Amino acid sequence: MYEKTILIKDTDTKREDLTRQAYTQILDFLRHNDQHSRIQVVRVADIGLYDKGLVIKILPEQITYANVKEDDLKRIADAISFNKGRVEDLVYKPKSKQERLVLKNCGRIDPESIDDYIACGGYLGLKQAIELKEDKVIEEIKTSGIRGRGGAGYPTWMKWNFAREVASDQKFVICNADEGDPGAYMDRSILEGDPHAVLEGLIIAAFAVGASKGYFYVRAEYPLAVERINKAIKQAYDCGLLGQNILGSSFGLDLEIRLGAGAFVCGEETALISSIEGKRGTPHPRPPYPSVKGLWGKPTVINNVETLANIPQILLKGGAWFAKIGTATSKGTKVFAVTGKVKNSGLVEIAMGATLREIVMDICGGTLTGKPIKAVQTGGPSGGVIPEHLLDTPVDYENLQKLGSIMGSGGMIVMDDDDCMVDIPKFYLGFCVEESCGKCSPCRIGGFQMLGYLKKITEGAGNINDIAQLKRISYAMQKASLCGLGQTASNPVLSTLKYFEKEYIEHIENKHCPAGKCSHLVTYSVIEEKCKRCGLCFTNCPVSAITGDKEKGYSVIQEKCIKCGKCFEVCKFRAINKK
Amino acid sequence: MEQKKLNPELVKLVEEWKGKEGNLIMILHEIQNHHGYVPRELSLELSKMLEVPLARIYEVITFYNFFKLSPPGKHLIKLCMGTACYLRGAGIILDEIKNILGVKEGESTKDNLFHLDVVRCLGCCGLAPVLMIDEKVYSKVKKAEVADILSKYIKEE
Amino acid sequence: MVRLTPESLDKISKEPCDKPANWIKVGMSSCGIAAGADEVFNFLSEEVKKRNLNVEVKKCGCQGNCYAEPLVEVSIEGLPSVTYGRVNRDIANKIIEKHVIGKMLVNDCIYNTVD
Numbered sequence: 081m082y083e084k085t086i087l088i089k090d091t092d093t094k095r096e097d098l099t100r101q102a103y104t105q106i107l108d109f110l111r112h113n114d115q116h117s118r119i120q121v122v123r124v125a126d127i128g129l130y131d132k133g134l135v136i137k138i139l140p141e142q143i144t145y146a147n148v149k150e151d152d153l154k155r156i157a158d159a160i161s162f163n164k165g166r167v168e169d170l171v172y173k174p175k176s177k178q179e180r181l182v183l184k185n186c187g188r189i190d191p192e193s194i195d196d197y198i199a200c201g202g203y204l205g206l207k208q209a210i211e212l213k214e215d216k217v218i219e220e221i222k223t224s225g226i227r228g229r230g231g232a233g234y235p236t237w238m239k240w241n242f243a244r245e246v247a248s249d250q251k252f253v254i255c256n257a258d259e260g261d262p263g264a265y266m267d268r269s270i271l272e273g274d275p276h277a278v279l280e281g282l283i284i285a286a287f288a289v290g291a292s293k294g295y296f297y298v299r300a301e302y303p304l305a306v307e308r309i310n311k312a313i314k315q316a317y318d319c320g321l322l323g324q325n326i327l328g329s330s331f332g333l334d335l336e337i338r339l340g341a342g343a344f345v346c347g348e349e350t351a352l353i354s355s356i357e358g359k360r361g362t363p364h365p366r367p368p369y370p371s372v373k374g375l376w377g378k379p380t381v382i383n384n385v386e387t388l389a390n391i392p393q394i395l396l397k398g399g400a401w402f403a404k405i406g407t408a409t410s411k412g413t414k415v416f417a418v419t420g421k422v423k424n425s426g427l428v429e430i431a432m433g434a435t436l437r438e439i440v441m442d443i444c445g446g447t448l449t450g451k452p453i454k455a456v457q458t459g460g461p462s463g464g465v466i467p468e469h470l471l472d473t474p475v476d477y478e479n480l481q482k483l484g485s486i487m488g489s490g491g492m493i494v495m496d497d498d499d500c501m502v503d504i505p506k507f508y509l510g511f512c513v514e515e516s517c518g519k520c521s522p523c524r525i526g527g528f529q530m531l532g533y534l535k536k537i538t539e540g541a542g543n544i545n546d547i548a549q550l551k552r553i554s555y556a557m558q559k560a561s562l563c564g565l566g567q568t569a570s571n572p573v574l575s576t577l578k579y580f581e582k583e584y585i586e587h588i589e590n591k592h593c594p595a596g597k598c599s600h601l602v603t604y605s606v607i608e609e610k611c612k613r614c615g616l617c618f619t620n621c622p623v624s625a626i627t628g629d630k631e632k633g634y635s636v637i638q639e640k641c642i643k644c645g646k647c648f649e650v651c652k653f654r655a656i657n658k659k
Numbered sequence: 660m661e662q663k664k665l666n667p668e669l670v671k672l673v674e675e676w677k678g679k680e681g682n683l684i685m686i687l688h689e690i691q692n693h694h695g696y697v698p699r700e701l702s703l704e705l706s707k708m709l710e711v712p713l714a715r716i717y718e719v720i721t722f723y724n725f726f727k728l729s730p731p732g733k734h735l736i737k738l739c740m741g742t743a744c745y746l747r748g749a750g751i752i753l754d755e756i757k758n759i760l761g762v763k764e765g766e767s768t769k770d771n772l773f774h775l776d777v778v779r780c781l782g783c784c785g786l787a788p789v790l791m792i793d794e795k796v797y798s799k800v801k802k803a804e805v806a807d808i809l810s811k812y813i814k815e816e
Numbered sequence: 817m818v819r820l821t822p823e824s825l826d827k828i829s830k831e832p833c834d835k836p837a838n839w840i841k842v843g844m845s846s847c848g849i850a851a852g853a854d855e856v857f858n859f860l861s862e863e864v865k866k867r868n869l870n871v872e873v874k875k876c877g878c879q880g881n882c883y884a885e886p887l888v889e890v891s892i893e894g895l896p897s898v899t900y901g902r903v904n905r906d907i908a909n910k911i912i913e914k915h916v917i918g919k920m921l922v923n924d925c926i927y928n929t930v931d
Contacts, residue, residue: 187879211822272845319818327825429880
């Protein structure tokens with residue numbers, strides 16, 4: 081049996097991969113020291129660090145060496161062979177580390193086993209809540225400082241307190257699992273990976289506000305999440321954690337699942353309520369707020385999945401424990417779904433206050449192709465872009481707002497210079513226009529008008545006055561739309577205009593898309609030095625816009641070119657320039 | 660036209676849901692699960708059983724993207740057009756599918772073998788671009804793979 | 817299932833976590849399943865049964881490294897616990913033969929170590 085393990089990975093992507101070479105060398109040194117049967121050497125696919133040269137990790141000591149050179153290998157091998165301790169000058173301590181509070185059970189326990197959940201401290205938070213009594217529970221939530229993780233960042237304790245203070249014969253709690261932001265799947269993962277944590281949070285919420293009935297409102301597009309929540313609810317009923325006299329108290333709660341049906345607007349509280357009531361998901365003016373008058377006119381607390389998943393631990397470890405994590409105004413951790421042009425796409429849970437650069441570069445390995453980051457988009461269709469030079473901003477609710485974006489539900493999209501800053505807001509606005517419920521004119525008409533302008537600009541028919549029009553309509557939508565969808569639909573446009581106005585102007589004045597994305601505004605040309613004169617582009621062009629032959633080479637007749645991109649697609653030598 | 664009636668199981672379901680407030684969307688889900696869409700005859704029956712005007716039922720069906728008013732093709736293609744999939748080329752995949760099958764979004768092929776829907780978002784962003792045909796998920800789909808993927812279903816016929 | 821009381825919850829929480837010594841966990845959220853995790857889970861379960869190995873094969877939720885799905889975490893006594901990524905049938909077979917039986921970690925497939 082091996083006593084120690086050496087993991088090796090060359091994380092430098094700009095030169096030849098030295099993993100195998102280093103592996104062989106270390107193995108040779110160990111054989112020389114007669115230690116190879118005691119110490120295992122393993123090449124890994126990913127060592128959790130990026131652009132840190134050759135990285136070596138020693139287990140079980142958990143020592144990490146980075147930027148290891150060939151000359152260092154013998155020292156490392158000797159140190160480990162003869163128990164000489166660490167090679168201090170090579171030791172690397174990662175700056176930022178994920179802190180898995182919400183995701184602590186995801187990937188650890190069987191999500192379909194309540195026994196697994198209870199064995200890891202499950203439902204002790206509920207037990208604690210019942211012992212503390214309702215007012216003290218709300219106080220703990222207040223001390224914790226937790227804010228809604230669905231996007232608005234509203235203090236959770238306030239919502240609960242408003243509902244608690246209203247006298248009513250019936251109160252409701254709802255878990256908002258209608259995760260509609262494209263590119264965000266944190267809630268899906270939590271529901272599929274640790275449904276009981278969310279369930280426990282919802283039961284605690286019901287207890288605190290005095291609700292006897294609750295709902296999970298889940299996207300129909302998440303069948304596995306629905307299945308697992310269903311199982312969790314049934315198991316909770318079987319164990320007496322739902323129904324009457326929960327844990328021997330006088331508190332009782334009944335829960336049901338209601339499915340969404342593909343309407344993004346139903347993520348908004350009042351629209352969600354309409355949907356559960358069996359109606360079209362149109363929002364209502366607020367006040368009155370749902371906490372006071374919600375589902376069927378009764379006080380209703382609606383919380384996001386991630387918010388609820390935090391609650392059991394806050395009750396168990398105390399609000400003060402939670403408040404120590406994060407920043408002054410944004411407590412706790414946040415789960416981000418980092419996707420787009422990123423090398424290691426996935427879920428990252430990190431304390432509020434970590435910078436965007438730490439998340440995207442240190443944890444997720446930077447861009448997919450090694451190209452520089454152009455911007456990071458947060459907040460989904462309601463959010464904005466943050467350009468590269470601002471990536472050292474610590475992430476919290478206020479900072480992201482100052483930059484013209486929002487935290488949103490946690491979607492984080494990484495973009496490189498192949499992404500067009502006029503096309504991206506067009507994509508998001510197209511989404512909002514499709515999803516608009518149509519009830520209020522600013523959103524219904526304003527969104528449509530803005531989309532029209534963006535389409536014009538990306539098709540080469542834009543006018544410089546269009547920019548002022550876009551801003552004018554944006555402000556009108558922000559002020560006058562009935563709900564958050566309309567109020568924030570213009571954020572991607574305003575944000576890209578703030579940081580990338582030059583790109584808009586390039587589209588309008590020079591009829592050119594610098595990213596090469598807007599098909600009407602790109603120019604295809606042959607790169608002579610790379611062209612092998614195979615003629616594939618010539619034979620595949622549908623409109624014979626390529627001229628030449630195998631001796632003289634080929635070129636594109638721009639006047640004939642319909643910009644279909646076929647030549648770019650078929651060229652095996654990347655000899656077609658698309659810009 | 661084939662006469663569609665609520666089968667006894669669905670009658671039982673409607674009876675079960677009748678007493679619950681806000682039952683319409685859940686009942687429509689069950690009907691669509693069974694038939695693949697919400698047939699007009701069943702909406703009429705439902706209207707009588709629930710004592711709800713037909714207009715109310717239709718206003719709900721037409722509001723929500725999920726519900727279909729006409730039978731979809733045998734194989735339901737769902738192409739994710741979430742942001743991550745869009746950035747990683749879902750638009751190109753969509754054009755390729757439209758090209759090969761000769762349909763637009765929301766349409767079925769003439770032989771009723773495929774129905775094409777664009778959805779947002781399937782929540783598998785780490786595997787973008789993602790394509791679902793019936794229950795099978797295809798991940799990191801490339802344009803060159805689309806014809807092969809579709810031909811598997813054509814060959815089965 | 818037994819109806820829980822505050823006392824029974826307390827009792828369970830004080831008991832040592834009776835984890836099996838050897839286990840394999842397969843990430844079975846939607847992204848894992850989309851990448852083929854159910855076939856990997858079935859293969860590993862069958863192999864463990866066929867070869868009569870003292871290893872429990874379980875499903876778990878998303879570990880977060882979605883780019884590397886299907887993810888399989890392996891904990892065998894005497895070896896560090898590691899997570900293999902982009903696991904297909906071939907790599908699953910190596911996990912059984914090399915890691916579980918041979919007590920040696922598989923090269924080029926590890927995506928994470930469990931701290």
